[in-house]
Amino acid sequence: MAALLLRTSRGLGACLRVATGCPSPSSCVVAAWSSARWPREGAVAWRTHAQVRHYSSSDKLSIDMDDKTGVAVLKLSNPPVNSLSLELLTELAIGLDKLEMNPSCRGVIMTSAHPHIFSAGLDVSEMMGKPTEHYREFWRAVQEMWLKLYGSSLVTIAAINGSSPAGGCLMAMCCDYRLMADNPKYSIGLNETKLGIVAPFWFRDTMMGVVGTRVTERSLQLGLMYSPAEAVHVGLVDRTVPEETVFEEARTEMARWLKIPDHARQITKSMMRKTTIDHLLAQRDSDISNFANFISKDSIQKSLTAYMQALRQPKK
Numbered sequence: 001m002a003a004l005l006l007r008t009s010r011g012l013g014a015c016l017r018v019a020t021g022c023p024s025p026s027s028c029v030v031a032a033w034s035s036a037r038w039p040r041e042g043a044v045a046w047r048t049h050a051q052v053r054h055y056s057s058s059d060k061l062s063i064d065m066d067d068k069t070g071v072a073v074l075k076l077s078n079p080p081v082n083s084l085s086l087e088l089l090t091e092l093a094i095g096l097d098k099l100e101m102n103p104s105c106r107g108v109i110m111t112s113a114h115p116h117i118f119s120a121g122l123d124v125s126e127m128m129g130k131p132t133e134h135y136r137e138f139w140r141a142v143q144e145m146w147l148k149l150y151g152s153s154l155v156t157i158a159a160i161n162g163s164s165p166a167g168g169c170l171m172a173m174c175c176d177y178r179l180m181a182d183n184p185k186y187s188i189g190l191n192e193t194k195l196g197i198v199a200p201f202w203f204r205d206t207m208m209g210v211v212g213t214r215v216t217e218r219s220l221q222l223g224l225m226y227s228p229a230e231a232v233h234v235g236l237v238d239r240t241v242p243e244e245t246v247f248e249e250a251r252t253e254m255a256r257w258l259k260i261p262d263h264a265r266q267i268t269k270s271m272m273r274k275t276t277i278d279h280l281l282a283q284r285d286s287d288i289s290n291f292a293n294f295i296s297k298d299s300i301q302k303s304l305t306a307y308m309q310a311l312r313q314p315k316k
């Protein structure tokens with residue numbers, strides 16, 4: 001058991017083989033471990049100096065870590081719609097990594113600084129009119145963000161305070177719990193087919209883990225966007241709350257999750273997610289090539305152009 005308390009600081013994907021005698025990352029089922037999240041002398045000393053630390057140096061992302069509660073707040077702030085550009089994706093992956101390595105950190109609340117939009121998903125302009133090398137780099141960054149968030153050993157809660165299509169929905173689905181503002185104007189879902197593109201297998205697998213096979217199949221084929229109430233009905237969101245209380249409700253929910261001993265919860269989370277993570281890790285390069293080939297096709301570029309033009313039309 002003592003071996004289980006070793007820190008590896010690498011999220012759920014890192015196998016603590018020493019703990020289970022597991023020979024390889026791919027055959028290890030329960031050994032993934034990030035860090036034993038018990039207070040250490042160093043961490044306590046750190047707390048006396050500063051309770052809240054600002055983590056991110058980017059203006060597109062703020063990360064504030066409260067040393068007293070062990071909870072970090074990660075706020076997307078990339079106007080106008082929090083689209084996930086290469087830069088923001090990279091910042092997200094770095095920020096999540098830093099939190100994973102901080103022994104004081106036990107949970108992350110992810111939310112948006114924008115009043116009505118959680119995230120518009122991947123920045124479509126990163127997928128249009130660029131050279132193949134750019135598409136490859138972009139897609140690796142999308143994968144990396146997913147690996148860090150889906151594979152995080154921390155408690156992750158999405159405080160969804162606005163619309164959340166496609167990649168925005170993916171980020172929310174990576175979290176352990178989702179609260180959404182009950183505003184019927186907001187929507188959430190994987191709408192990729194409506195853009196003429198295809199949600200890759202790991203988007204699908206993430207959704208299946210949240211809502212099951214049947215709802216995923218219907219949602220993906222039709223590119224369904226759900227209102228908050230519908231999202232609760234299909235299980236995509238755990239709970240709706242009045243808009244002005246989303247953040248406080250997320251804090252209350254976090255406190256509930258933090259009552260569970262970290263080691264037990266982390267191993268359980270790893271058991272649930274490891275197969276899905278390994279699936280992408282095993283096919284990372286081919287997934288990048290598939291994306292780059294697919295997105296470079298003239299027909300796909302035309303679809304994206306038409307979609308963006310339609311988006312720019314005045315709304316009725």
Ligand SMILES: CC/C=C\C/C=C\C/C=C\CCC/C=C/C(=O)SCCNC(=O)CCNC(=O)[C@H](O)C(C)(C)COP(=O)(O)OP(=O)(O)OC[C@H]1O[C@@H](n2cnc3c(N)ncnc32)[C@H](O)[C@@H]1OP(=O)(O)O
Pocket residue numbers: 080081083117119120121122123124125163165166167168191192195197198199200290291294295308311312
């Ligand atoms: C064989 C093949 C097998 C496998 C395939 C292999 C690989 C897979 C291939 C591809 C996978 C790709 C996966 C893609 C995931 C994504 O996330 S795609 C992005 C999808 N996102 C959307 O569709 C959201 C579109 N946006 C909206 O619905 C709305 O903008 C909003 C609800 C978010 C906000 O509405 P409003 O507040 O009304 O704001 P506006 O609509 O006026 O937008 C303001 C401004 O922002 C621009 N914009 C909006 N969204 C995006 C975006 N995602 N990226 C870039 N830019 C965006 C919009 O055009 C406006 O710009 P301007 O007009 O001001 O210039």
